[in-house]
Amino acid sequence: MCDHQPPCPSADSPDREAAHPVAHHPGQGWSLLCNGVLLFEDTGELLPDGQVIAPRRPLGTHQVITAA
Template sequence: MCRHNRPCPTAHAADRDVAAIVARHDDQGWALLCNGVVRFDDTGEVLPDGRIVAPHRPVPAGVSA
């Protein structure tokens, strides 16, 4: 999907969240990335194959999970 000079990470790469945003709906809390991933404000994701990735916010230093 990506046509950038330096291609965005694929939807299955560990760093898929850094792909370029191609559509954004801040009022609804989501963005479509160049690699086909839908990223939500809570850090959850929907991959192009329909798989769901649960929210995965980092835990701040000094806070036990």
């Protein structure tokens, strides 16, 4: 699918998110990468073979402040 030089990572490689976007729809929260991966704003992914990769959001670093 990819004709970039050097070629983008394949959909089954660990760095698949580094592929070039071919369609970007921020209002809908997704991008299509040239390797066929649908990348969602919440960091979830849908691979071309139908496999779903769950979102990997970083743990928050919020601190709870209480009134004294």
